[in-house]
Amino acid sequence: MRGLTNHYTIGMAGHIDHGKTTLTKALTGVDTDRLKEEKERQISIELGYAPLQMEDGSILSIIDVPGHERFIRQMIAGVAGIDLVILVVAADEGVMPQTKEHLEILKFLQIKKGIIAITKKDKVEEELLELVEEEILDELEGTIFQDAPVVFLNSIKKDGMEELKQVIINELKNLQVKHEVGNFRLPIDQVFSLKGQGTVVRGTIMEGVIQNDETLEVLPSGLLVKARQLQVHNAKVQKAKAGQRVAVNLPNISTTEIKRGDVLVHSHTYETTDTIDVSLQFVKKLQHPIKQRSLIKVHIGTAEVLGRIVFFDRNEYEGEYSEEVLCQIRLEDEITAKRGDKFIIRRPTPVETVGGGWIIQAKGSKYKFGKETLHRLQKVKEGIPEQRVKQALAKHYLLEIKGIQAETGLTNKEMESLIEYGKIIQIKKGQFTGSDIVLDLKERLINYILSFHQTYPLKAGVSKAELLSSLMNSFPSDLVEYVIEILQEEGIIQRRESLINSVEFKPHFPKAWKKRMEQVVSRLESDGLTPKLFVEYGREAGLPEKELHELRYYLIYQKEAYELSDKHLISVKNLVDSVGTLKKKYPQELALGQVKDELGMSRKYLIPYVELLDSLGITQRIDKKRYWT
Numbered sequence: 001m002r003g004l005t006n007h008y009t010i011g012m013a014g015h016i017d018h019g020k021t022t023l024t025k026a027l028t029g030v031d032t033d034r035l036k037e038e039k040e041r042q043i044s045i046e047l048g049y050a051p052l053q054m055e056d057g058s059i060l061s062i063i064d065v066p067g068h069e070r071f072i073r074q075m076i077a078g079v080a081g082i083d084l085v086i087l088v089v090a091a092d093e094g095v096m097p098q099t100k101e102h103l104e105i106l107k108f109l110q111i112k113k114g115i116i117a118i119t120k121k122d123k124v125e126e127e128l129l130e131l132v133e134e135e136i137l138d139e140l141e142g143t144i145f146q147d148a149p150v151v152f153l154n155s156i157k158k159d160g161m162e163e164l165k166q167v168i169i170n171e172l173k174n175l176q177v178k179h180e181v182g183n184f185r186l187p188i189d190q191v192f193s194l195k196g197q198g199t200v201v202r203g204t205i206m207e208g209v210i211q212n213d214e215t216l217e218v219l220p221s222g223l224l225v226k227a228r229q230l231q232v233h234n235a236k237v238q239k240a241k242a243g244q245r246v247a248v249n250l251p252n253i254s255t256t257e258i259k260r261g262d263v264l265v266h267s268h269t270y271e272t273t274d275t276i277d278v279s280l281q282f283v284k285k286l287q288h289p290i291k292q293r294s295l296i297k298v299h300i301g302t303a304e305v306l307g308r309i310v311f312f313d314r315n316e317y318e319g320e321y322s323e324e325v326l327c328q329i330r331l332e333d334e335i336t337a338k339r340g341d342k343f344i345i346r347r348p349t350p351v352e353t354v355g356g357g358w359i360i361q362a363k364g365s366k367y368k369f370g371k372e373t374l375h376r377l378q379k380v381k382e383g384i385p386e387q388r389v390k391q392a393l394a395k396h397y398l399l400e401i402k403g404i405q406a407e408t409g410l411t412n413k414e415m416e417s418l419i420e421y422g423k424i425i426q427i428k429k430g431q432f433t434g435s436d437i438v439l440d441l442k443e444r445l446i447n448y449i450l451s452f453h454q455t456y457p458l459k460a461g462v463s464k465a466e467l468l469s470s471l472m473n474s475f476p477s478d479l480v481e482y483v484i485e486i487l488q489e490e491g492i493i494q495r496r497e498s499l500i501n502s503v504e505f506k507p508h509f510p511k512a513w514k515k516r517m518e519q520v521v522s523r524l525e526s527d528g529l530t531p532k533l534f535v536e537y538g539r540e541a542g543l544p545e546k547e548l549h550e551l552r553y554y555l556i557y558q559k560e561a562y563e564l565s566d567k568h569l570i571s572v573k574n575l576v577d578s579v580g581t582l583k584k585k586y587p588q589e590l591a592l593g594q595v596k597d598e599l600g601m602s603r604k605y606l607i608p609y610v611e612l613l614d615s616l617g618i619t620q621r622i623d624k625k626r627y628w629t
Helices: 020-028 036-041 069-079 097-108 126-139 161-172 371-382 385-396 401-408 412-420 435-455 464-471 477-489 511-526 534-541 545-557 572-585 592-599 603-615
Strands: 009-014 048-053 059-064 084-090 113-119 150-152 185-187 190-194 198-204 209-211 215-219 223-226 229-232 235-237 239-241 245-250 263-266 272-282 295-300 303-310 325-336 342-347 352-361 424-428 431-434 493-496 499-502 561-563 569-571 589-591 619-622 625-628
Touching: 009 020, 009 097, 020 048, 020 059, 020 084, 020 113, 020 161, 084 097, 084 161, 097 342, 097 352, 113 126, 113 161, 126 150, 150 161, 185 198, 209 435, 229 239, 272 371, 295 325, 325 371, 352 371, 385 401, 385 412, 385 431, 385 435, 401 412, 412 424, 424 435, 424 477, 431 435, 435 464, 435 477, 435 493, 435 499, 464 477, 464 499, 477 493, 511 534, 511 545, 511 569, 534 545, 545 561, 545 569, 561 572, 569 572, 572 592, 572 603, 589 592, 592 603, 603 619, 603 625
Parallel strands: 009 059, 009 084, 084 113, 113 150
Antiparallel strands: 048 059, 185 263, 190 198, 198 245, 209 239, 215 223, 215 263, 229 235, 229 245, 272 325, 272 352, 295 303, 295 342, 303 325, 342 352, 424 431, 493 499, 561 569, 589 625, 619 625
8 A cells, every 4th residue: 555645634524324423433443423412313513533544654634524404614614624525425315415515615615636435335235336326426527526436335344444545545645735834824623621731722734834832822812822732643742734633732721712713823923804805606506695795604714703795896696606706705703814715605594505715815905896896806816926926835845937937927027026026035056935935944943943942951952954854844955954054144043063053042951950960060070080970970869860861961062071981971170170280290291100199090980081081182192101282
């Protein structure tokens, strides 16, 4: 089975009681109906989540979406972050009304990949299964599933599961992955509290990367929080990437301060808005026309907010299904969104899905009714050169000029203008990136280095190799090295040998262990040239093994101690004092016996001591004597 290297989320969609939850359990071993009411009524009410372990070791996220009409809001929140849809259709019932509404929602959210899972094949005679497939495909003509692979299943007996897994691999391997470059954004779909942990939120990362201990912002409230712990499928991780489902522990805030629909972002990277300019399409059959300023519910990401449609070329809509309408939605509450985000609109009463589309401008203004506004919105939809370049570089990070032009259709003059105004930056001969990508990478590097200093206060810095490794899955190494050089030139970071640190950082003892570490250093100095095993100093001071190891590294790197052996350290001060004593008594040459007599050392320490002097270049051994260098 060919492996996957990226992170994907798969949604189970379809009519109620067609076997989505049973199929999820057959694939993953997880029963996603966790609520008492779900067990009693045997229907899914909330979104269900489960990890799908593949043979190559990769783990996919499965979202079991509620199928009942009453729970369509949860369904929309679930499919907002998925890469692939498995449409579950029971062999004995076929495509049902709720399935069709799910199909409309998937179309508006522009989800491209799908698989048809025909469940309960044991309910239909074997010779009729081919006819069942034909009928289902006829119903799905004109949707993303018209050419989708079909798998027949019996979830209870786990018949067809391996075939389905292989089809999943085949469909995902050529799928464009979510952007790990760009600012981190996590639409929240679950908020709960754990005893001893505090508030925890869950969601599927829409774009970017989150790392442990980062400072984040909750939008639209603007509340600043700290990510104290990250988990992906119940396993602790140091970072999580676009496409992964993640749980984030947010201590020191209440569950009343954050809710489903909020968005977790890097601080000061996103704005909120209550007016969005949109490209909108409507469902095939509207029960009633959509009038000017009609009240609607907007579902975007995991948020649901009331708003009103503002048309600029009509007073109501009852047109063709394929018609695109450029208009505006004015919201009653602010949302976090950006250009390109997809959304669904539903009528509050009578309740129905009426359409969906994408945001062409996240912060709209008030415009006049008429053709002039429509012309302006069309230009906005097409995108100004800068926006088109942003979209191209968000996929490729680094491109040659010809590559950018092939992606965007921009002229030489337009490209020259973007370079002149610093929107496109050349990082090496022939390779260009966007200024926004450089700014984002700067912030990530700085945050990583500061987080490293906070976690390892005794270490002088983080190695360049570790920095490159931490970001190479998101950015090309050439780009990371370029930004490291820029931060050095700007005096924000500095390099010392192979290590990189913030210019404002000085290695220091962590507050929690400061007194015990000072005790170790004091006793090491007091033992002069005959130190004990270094681990004994740690035991005496009650210093844990990990912290003692960090202290040893600190003392050596900061030139406060030298290694006398692999188990002994000697204070630099004591070594310098002893060298001064020896030079004063024996200014020209030095014999082993003279060192022993003058310093009163046993052979256990004598040999390592003189070999240390040799290795430091303080002395040079010729035959049986040593000479000062």
